[in-house]
Structures are given as C-alpha cells and as structure tokens.
Amino acid sequence: MSSVLPSRLDPWQAVDNRSVVAGRLPLSSLPRLRGLLLDATGDVRFRLGFGRDEARRAVLRCEVAATLKLRCQRCLEALDHKVDADTWLALVSGIDEERLLPERYDPLPVDDEPIRPRDLIEDELLLALPQIPMHAPVVCAQQIPDVDGARMRSAKASPFAVLAALKHGR
Numbered sequence: 001m002s003s004v005l006p007s008r009l010d011p012w013q014a015v016d017n018r019s020v021v022a023g024r025l026p027l028s029s030l031p032r033l034r035g036l037l038l039d040a041t042g043d044v045r046f047r048l049g050f051g052r053d054e055a056r057r058a059v060l061r062c063e064v065a066a067t068l069k070l071r072c073q074r075c076l077e078a079l080d081h082k083v084d085a086d087t088w089l090a091l092v093s094g095i096d097e098e099r100l101l102p103e104r105y106d107p108l109p110v111d112d113e114p115i116r117p118r119d120l121i122e123d124e125l126l127l128a129l130p131q132i133p134m135h136a137p138v139v140c141a142q143q144i145p146d147v148d149g150a151r152m153r154s155a156k157a158s159p160f161a162v163l164a165a166l167k168h169g170r
C-alpha cells in the first residue's frame with residue numbers, strides 16, 4: 001500500500017497490480033472544491049483500491065472522509081458537513097460497456113490516458129455536497145416559526161369565532 005498519491009497513474013496497470021493508495025490531502029489543494037467551502041482548512045482521508053470483481057471487471061473502490069465547512073443557507077452561520085463516502089467505480093471504455101454495468105457501480109470512463117487520482121477524490125467530495133446546506137432545525141440559529149402552534153392559538157382567540165357562536169344562539 002502506498003501513501004504517496006501519484007499525480008497520474010495508469011488505471012489498467014493499477015488494476016493488474018491490485019494497487020492500493022491511501023493517505024490524506026489538504027482540502028485547500030482541491031481547486032474546484034475549495035471555492036465552495038466557507039473555510040478550506042482540514043484534510044480529506046482517502047483510500048483508492050484497484051482490482052477485479054468476480055466478473056473480472058476492472059473496478060476501483062474509492063473511499064473518502066472529510067469534514068467540509070459550509071454556510072448554512074437558513075442562518076448563514078458555519079456548518080460542519082461530514083462526508084464518509086464509499087463508492088465503487090467500474091472502468092469503462094465506451095458507452096455500451098457503461099450500459100451493461102450492474103447498479104452498484106458508477107462508470108469511470110477511461111481511455112489510454114492516465115487518470116488523475118486527485119480529481120477522483122475531489123469528484124467524490126463534490127458529489128457529497130448537499131444542494132442546500134442547512135443545519136438540522138433543532139441546532140439552527142434561525143428558528144423556524146411554529147406554524148401549527150400559532151394557528152391553533154389564533155383560532156382560540158379569534159373574535160370571529162366568538163361572533164359566529166353568538167349568531168347561532170350558543
């Protein structure tokens with residue numbers, strides 16, 4: 001197992017060698033992700049394991065774990081978004097191959113060019129971002145109005161309800 005992440009690697013050779021690369025990368029070194037974070041401090045822990053499955057398919061297990069600092073879109077305060085993703089990718093060299101993949105795999109299109117493992121790790125983190133980052137309601141600084149409770153209270157106090165009751169002789 002190697003803890004040095006090569007900038008490029010030949011995926012087919014990595015599959016044949018059943019290569020495993022694991023380690024840490026600073027979040028600040030991932031340019032596409034960095035711009036989406038409130039604060040790019042911290043690392044992503046990763047493990048890339050190449051090999052073949054029971055159908056002799058060339059596959060890559062990609063595990064990433066990180067805490068991403070985002071901005072809550074409700075209260076605009078900082079929010080820790082924990083990512084712990086475990087994705088199975090299958091190396092495919094054409095659209096036909098991609099169609100035949102079992103559901104548990106995501107396609108990883110490859111040609112004769114080497115792949116950039118850092119991009120794969122960054123892709124997994126980007127996929128794990130929530131569409132609208134928000135705290136859970138109980139911890140969010142922006143309290144959500146209790147709509148049902150307010151409606152019940154106003155119904156009780158409504159002068160119209162009292163009038164309606166008088167009109168009907170009650």
Ligand SMILES: [Zn+2]
Nearest residue numbers: 072075135140
């Ligand atoms: Zn919030």
